[in-house]
Amino acid sequence: MGLREDLERYREVGEQRRQDLAEFIQYGDLGESRADAVRIPIKIVDLPEFVYDRRDRGGVGQGQGEQPDVGDPVGQPEPGDGDEDGDPGEEGGEHDYYEMDPEEFAQELDEELGLDLEPKGKQVIEEVDGEFTDVARTGPSSTLDFETLFKRGITRKLAMDFDESYVREALKVEGWGPEDVFAWAREQGIPVSLGWVEGEDDDLPAGERTKWPSIEAMESSVERERAVDRLRREGIDDVPFRRQDERYRYPETIERTERNVVVVNIRDVSGSMRERKRELVERTFTPLDWYLQGKYDNAEFVYIAHDAEAWEVNRSEFFGIRSGGGTKISSAYERTREILDAEYPFSEWNRYVLAAGDSENSSNDTEDRVIPLMEEIDANRHAYVETQPGGEAINATHAEEVQRHFTANEDVAVAFVNEPGDVTDAIYEILSTEES
Template sequence: MGRRDDLDRYREVGEAKREDLSEFIQYGDLGESRPDEIRIPIKIVDPPEFAYDPRDMGGVGQGQGGTPDVGDPVGEPQPQPGDDGADGDPGEEGTEHEHYEMDPEEFAEELDEELGLDLEPKGKKVIEETEGDFTDITRSGPASTLDFERLFKEGLKRKLAMDFDETYIEEALRVEGWGPATVFEWARGEHIPVSRAWIEDAYESIPAEERSRWGSIEEMTASVDREPSAARIRREGIDEVPFRREDERYRYPEIVEEREKNVVVVNIRDVSGSMREAKRELVERTFTPLDWYLTGKYDNAEFVYIAHDADAWEVDREEFFGIRSGGGTRISSAYELAAAVLESEYPWSEWNRYVFAAGDSENSSNDTEERVIPMMEEIPANLHAYVETQPSGNAINATHAGEIERHFSEVSNVAVAYVEGPDDVVEAIDTILSTEDDA
């Protein structure tokens, strides 16, 4: 085994020891990752290597000016890099921290497995239409697409429906005292599909002396077996099949619509004076993995970041998690802006939508009931979610999350999660992602 094999083996060991995904989400440094690349710390063991002792330079008895002669006292060896004990005690393994890199798709797969999620992205916007198998049927079309098998089956069904045992009817015409009218009425009662004209023609062809062969119809039916149409067709075959134009059907290719699985995620955050650093960090720990997850799930993911105090404004991602203002709070201002952005840029017919909001649940008086709840009901979305971040537990005036939860308790696409510390983050993410409406 060469040195390259050693390196590969040690890296495999390191990757196996990378930080647990849940632990990384709750306590890891999320800032080292990018939207398209998640960097999870791993501990890599330094592979062994040969090194020359820096004190062993040159041969015995060799030297230049300043080299002591034999018998001259010498000083203590000069300290070398790594000899001051700062890099570890004797015998301690050297280690370094590197990162296991995964893209959002792999992150989503692992989070699905870890949390037992089964979110299936829905296709919205049609990006291509192609012709599939000839599964559709129309009443008109080119002759080359005529469904002859279907046409033949329809004709055969008609043949069976119109067919009858001619010998059986002729024997009924030989019942004493019966003529065409009587036989026709009897045949109708027996559900035999024979016409009055056929009976009259058959009666004329029967010699007069044979028209009284049977004393009664009961005697005739007891003596003559009626042969089923199917048995007779199998025995004699079919000379012709009665096709009709109304039986014609033409095969038409199924139109297969390829739909792009795209999503817009609206992230809303309270940036008012009460949202101090600890609360802001909990928002980042919750929203960042959600962004990675949905990026990995959908073909195309776009993000809108809205900050608000009493008013709302759109920001970029870098500003979103760090910005802070000194104003009051009116959460409905963010939903007003979100509704306008979604309506103008992300129509519901073409985009999956997720609207995530977070804050400490403090809101201006009556704003939740009178404005926010009605707007959440009016904005079509796969999922609405609110995340309350209160590191010290609920404040007296932190009522927004509770009002949302009570109002939407019977609604399948609204989630409310409570995050008091990093330990609650993964559970909050699970609550949100497992709530999406299947409709």
């Protein structure tokens, strides 16, 4: 392998060493990406190259000036040559990114986690012509379905064809006439006409009319050849087409539906939601947003923050905001219901309601208000993500109560994220069990 092949191979390896998607979601810097462009770090492979010595030295066996005496130093070391006490470097390491849009990200995540979410269309926005798969009895000559016409002609040919020599042998039965042969042929399912039998009888030599003493003797001695075997051997000279065999292709009418989705992200911003918990929420919700945006034609996002009260915020505020108040999760679902009912009817929009927090909630709020509201709000998917990086708190029971109540409901998911390594499992839990 030459240098050129080596170089191409190194470049190929470098392109393939995009950071593993699951690793990026769990531990990568999500902040380098935008809503419409996901930037995945690429692990760079250094390309081999020649480096020339910068020192001005003579050729082999040649000195500079006078020949030095034994023991004299040959020369001063160049800066950086073996000097371990130099100043630390200020340049950063080489890096690059592979940029993908949300649609490609969704495809990659499907392969990475084994997902296969099929987006649902909500509204018929137009009817379009599909493939020419339907047929009709009339139509322009340019759409005549020759394959169907030929098949129908061949079927008729097989149905009309019969072994003529076999029927002629029946005319040689002693005492039989055309009417006897015609009746016998019909009993045998041979599609012969009386006129054809009479014509063959007229041409039959007199000496052959008593060849067989009975029809049974003829049948036991003469083998009847199938029409398909005879046609395969002799070929087909003509196909009996009929007007009623004609079929004309026309395009199937397809209703194109618009696949809209609204994703409601809910986050607890109370005093107990410290930085590590907020980071885990961001690391879980951000890939979910990218994924759903890539799956649907039109995606809109709503961000709701809550402590004891709930209010709508923008995305930049959603992951950073923190308050010192208490927690009442139902306030967020009440605000969600108001927004969805007013702007995103379920008949026109797919809905995902994704909530996250540390499972701490005010007394009886989960059972008395949150669960009834979740049952009331129609959605493709309700999900709650509990984040407890320091271990489970004694009064953090919201996730368990929701999970226990909706055990048999496949449209509700509960996931637990205690460290970055749990994120991809949580995403799979939220997306994998949704019915197609």
